[in-house]
Amino acid sequence: MDFSLSEEQELLQDTVRSYTANECPPPRVREVFDGESGHDADLWKGLVEMGLAGLAVPEAHGGAGLGLLDSALVCEVLGAGAVPAPFLGHTLAVLALRLGGSAPQQERWLPALASGDRLGTVALGEAGGAWAPEEWTLSLQGERADGAKTRVPAGPEAGLVVVGGAGGALGLVDASAGGLRWSAEDSLDRGRRLYALELEEVPIETLAPGTGARVRDAALVLLAADAFGAGTRLVRMAVDYAQARQQFGQPIAAFQAVKHQLANMALDIDPTRGLFWYAAHAFDHLPEESARAAALAKAHITDRAMQVARDAIEIHGGIGMTWECDAQIWFKRALFDRQWAGTPDTHRARLADLGGW
Template identity: 35%
Template sequence: MYFAFDEDQEEFRSSLRRLLSERAPLTRVREVAEEGGHDGETWRLLASNMGVPGLHVAEKFGGGGFSFLETALVAQELGRALTPVPMVTTTGAIEAVLRLGTEEQQTTVLPGLLDGSVIGALALSGSDDTAVGAAKVRATGDPSAPSLTGRLDYVTFGHVADLLVVPALVPAGDAVALYLLDAHASGVHVTAQPSLDLTRPVATVEIVDADARVLGADPVSIGRVVNLVRTLLANEALGAAEAVLDMAVSYAKQRVQFNRPIGSFQAIKHKCADMAIAIDAAQATVMYAAMCADQDNDEFARVAVMAKAQASECLTLCAAHNIQVHGGIGFTWEADPHLYFRRAKATEPILGNNAHHTELLADLVGI
């Protein structure tokens, strides 16, 4: 199987990369991080002008009608640039409405999410939030018009979200459903929290008897939504890892030690080679996961878990090696390598760490 984007997709990648380099370079990323970690201007441009949240959504819903590969490509470029925009979490919310929502909900909710006027957040704060025994929120009252109560920690971009998609125990307590919750409604209190990754802010969401709308409790559809988010996170991590390798190679060519570029030293060559090998291996898995997501086939669940684990591990290795290549300056605030290392360490635990994903994969394949 050939794991690569076609000519049109690569042209789209080039256009997007140019846009991000002009509108959201790392200097801009640092400024946004100090202001709260959300580049609203860039997000509105990406959403309204380029339609990136809904590239793979059917045109009848207001989407672009492209394949999921285009959406995966966007995630890679946003990861490469560390652009602080709510792409993954909003796309997760869109997919939840598409998979579980009624026709009326799709008609009324999707347009705002697709054009960027509404920021969505798929409020998954742990590895097993969609499991009955681990849900942190509970629905009470009339099942068709429930109230939610509970607390969610570490909701990505929760402090700027307008609409939350919340997993919660149904009133009967025997299943988990996804619910639509207005982030500004009475009974919803969102508090921004410090984040290790300055480009991916998090928030605590406290919910007390807040009115919500039920999307659905079909476990297969919910699993599809979660695995799609895993796949997008894997693509972000892959893009960031490629940027880190480029950064390390560029520095190794320029930095001179003992009258020679440090890239001529065997130890530096080995680190860069290890990074390149890890990226090549991760790319095959991540691309296959995106293809499976596009085809919605039976392999998707297994491959999405593999992609998240492998891409996360790849980024951690590359980010750490990049700091070593840069030497002492790599640890300083003024240098950029630490931004990618922060992204790597913050990506690891999202939806469960690598150990959790290994156990999950073992269960999926029956071993």
Template identity: 50%
Template sequence: MEFLLSEEQLEIQDTVKRFLDKHCPSTALHSYFDDPAQLPEAIWQGLVEMGVPALIVPEAFGGMGMTLLDLAIIAEVLGQAAAPNPLLGHTLATQALIYAGSPAQQEKWLPKLASGECLASFATAESGNWLAPSLSCVNGNITGQKQHVPHAEHAQLIVVALAGGRYALIEQGATGLEISAENVADRTRPLASLNLNDCPAELLDGDCGNAAEPILNTALVLLAADSFGGAAQCVDMAVDYAKTREQFGQPIGKFQALKHQLANMAVDVEPMRGLYWHAAYAFDQEPETASRQAALAKAHLSDRFLHVARETVQAHGGIGYTWECDAQIFIKRALFNYTFMGNAGLHRKRAADLADW
């Protein structure tokens, strides 16, 4: 049994990492925090040119037909760089069309999503509830509200989750669609609320009955992968700072208390990698266990990322709390990963229920 990534997968990761090193330095991150309304155009176009949005799209629709694990290892690198990007919402909309779209709808939209010609997003949360949408589509129109929709203001297409496991397509500029930006901590991934007032929509006409779980599992795996990348970067940041920051005439990394803190952070992070790999593998190869593995990965990795990000701020001392320090960017990304699509407690309960405890 192979427990490591293939050479091709490692090359994919390395290619994306080199791109982000060039186009997403610390200064760029801070510029997005200063102006969160801007779309990370250069980063998104770079990901498009590398074929990232096309990875899991079937070859018949202009994609590469690769696995969720292939996409998850890219999400890890994006998390490591805290890269501002709309990939999460775009991927969930893509999965909705793959699992719930009719052949005609797939033929119309999937090539555009794979090529990046059309940016899409996904709307599911209602009144803080991520898992049980209550909106319905009556006579082709939707009335109600959705919250926490990623990059909604820039998306040309939004897939809206409806009651009963159904999904609908709403195009940007549709009558009765109002988009309001939300005030969020993680400014690299802006969220918005949708106010739908008799808004015309197109129901997805495929086999919607089996779509909800794969879409949710995709979100949980990608958030887990992003969390691992972010947590690993936090450890590196804290160690680098401990080597260079001096106090009482020596680097603070020589102090025993900080040594133990850094060691505990590293021990927390390294086992996280296999958990999200396993969840992505289960999605691709063991669908009967995929939901539980995705729930466990999201719950544990987002929880540990938040803990390690807090430890990173503490390791930096007073400067770790300031706007100018990179540590504040990662703790806010950790807060996003922890809460988006449900917190750790919710998914630990789901994992227990799925195991028939």
């Protein structure tokens, strides 16, 4: 039995952590967060050069050919740094092609995604919180698609959009072909902006049936990992603040009420890492457990991370309620991870069904 990360996986995390800590420290995170687009092209270029765009792309197509756990571990680090990068949507687009693309489709798209020539994204959700593949309505019959999707990451930055359609099918849309209308949503997490997408007579190619549910499951795992990273960082921020902030002539961390709240926060988030490790492992190796493990990881971790985020703001006191305080950026990171692709309760209802309860 070996429930641990390999040396390569630890090295991958260390490498991404030190790169993003240098290139995107909190002041830079804030700059992008408050910026026009929420996108940092130079940072993404650097991450692409590190090989992150091709992490999940098979080696034959120019990538590293790694598993979902490796992508999830990167998400953990990006979440911890609240790094404004389009890794989530891009990786899901890669997975859609890897899992459901025909040989010619993979040949055409995967090398461009691995090299970063094209940024990928996924358009899964529809109005009214329709995240489940069986709820998608956009018609993928025929060679052209019409319809609307919401909450699409990266938006106009993307060169390839994987679109979810009726019956849980997925289709590929070349964004340069025209016919895509993007409108920016007033996104809460301003480091990962979302867009509404309207398709009008857009040429579309379908992927293998059943891929939609798999890509949704992968999304749940990556969000859980991101939230774990964000939650862990929020505990650290709250600890640091409590050590620095003086009241009644001592650091507030010396008050047992505060100390216990911080301990409870650590206890909330720290033991959850195995949920996303296992769900990522199951995604690649234990197909019959994969959907349920992904739902459990997303439901539990993102809920715990959000509780930690709320407590972290409370520890910060008045300053925690301001835009000026960095905690708000991580709070919104965690909230995105919780809300996007379906809320915890939605997935708890699914995992009850999947458990045959």
